[in-house]
Amino acid sequence: MSNVRPGRTQATRLRPASLGGALLQKVAANNTQLMLAVIIALQVAVLFRSPPASPNQYVFSTLSPQGQRQELESQSTIKSQHHKTQQQDNKPIKVAYAISLIECTDNHKSGHSSVAGLQDASIVMRHSIHQNSIRNPSSGSKYDYQMYAIIHEQAKSCAPTLEAAGFTTIIRPPPVLEKDIQDNYLRKHIHKEVCCGVHEFVKLYAYQIPAPIVVHLDIDFIFQKPLDALFDTMLGTADKTTRALVQREDPTAPWPTNIEAMITRDYHSTYPGRNAGFQAGFWVLKPSQKHFDKLIDIIKTTNYVGDFSPQNGWGGKGYGGFVGARAMQGLIAYYYDMHVPDTWVELNNCRYNAVQAIVHAKKDGKCLSGRESCEDCRDTPIPEIYSFHYTACRKPWTCIAVKTDDPNNKMPRKYSVPVDIVHFDQCMKAQKVWHAMRADLEQKLVQLTGDKKNILRKGQSGSYNKEFFLGHCSEDQSAGYLRLAGGAPETIKRIPELYE
16 A cells, blocks of 8 residues: 555546537537537536646545545645634534554564554544544534544554554655754754654644644543533634633633644653653644645754753754654744744643653652643543543553562563652553543444454453453553454454444
8 A cells, every 4th residue: 555656647638628619610600509508618617627636645545434445635735724613514523633653563662562552542542532522422522533544654564453443544654854854963863762763753744634623642542521622712712711621731821813733741751941842642733734844844954952951952942852852742842932933722731641740840849841830740630631641651551550669570660650750549540541441342342243252251351450451451561451352353343333
């Protein structure tokens, strides 16, 4: 499956002018009314004829509701057309939810990723989005959704897995290669960046998805509550009641006139008194070719200072030295702060992108955001969280429930819950939210298929920390994770029927 079809041959088209000349010569002498009709028809044909294919077109590969692969072409130069906020033809506004996949492997260096985990994570994420959309009337949401997966060309073998889960797949190379970067330091060192150097920039293709709003997510993410207030505000609703529902990091900050994005900051990895990076696991944006082009140009041409001085990082403005600084987390923070200020809103990172890790300096307890006071994300009440991002608390499909400070724990830190930066009880409650979402999906799948053997007896037979993992784990670590529906393909392939 390829994302680009160069040299595409188009069917030969008759030129309206040539066709018109022949017809006019034939009828002019005999029938003036007929000649007039032909002229009008030709004018309409010229007005509505299809434009020629553009070399800037890209190809989406997707599955139809019948499961057949289709190709949908869209101009890469996306014109927002101000994306009408009113519902047309009584259809709800459809928000695009997109993930990016850079590798398709069971041996990821993080130790937390696998193809099996990818499948279950994508299915449970999609179910959480569905449950918080208009398709679930009890959610109270008025927005519909469509799922997208931006897939790095090196990970295209995972495309069928995501397509089977209901994602439209976009297979693309990185928009920038190392050789394109002019700055010597960045060109030589970006390959060392978490997670994946220049390859992470495939996330920028989110700007080219044809939708009024795109929510870009990491795969280890689920929703607990609808985001209607965010969408309403981005699409132009400016009344105080709606804006009050948007929980911002700084409630006193002025509102932009035109909101192009909503983001959270990665305060968990910020050094006291330094700029905070963008948290790349959650990003709400309006598609824009203008922003895409500017960001690509910045990557290629901007100087990057590689030391740890206050003037390090992108443009020598202090956007360096933290996790992901040389890639998305530094780039987007620098771009929004220095190039397009007053076009975005910073959301409360404890509630919209709940990593649930420490956001205070360990030495003096001051907020890493630089503000006088800030919420402690380790204690945010679970019912008040809109969305969970499973990083510090570990991924639900790894079944990790051992603490780093447990004297009997022989596992490395990355295979343990890091209780120096999180609260263990809070993490386990968050794990339960994910497993409860999977259990809800399983119950609905049993009703659809009647397959209790695979869904319940195989998928929910684990006894390890059952209070939180709800039967989905038989032991600690990934080896103890029990696949959704026991991994039975004949049952899993019917999941999209739940959302029709």
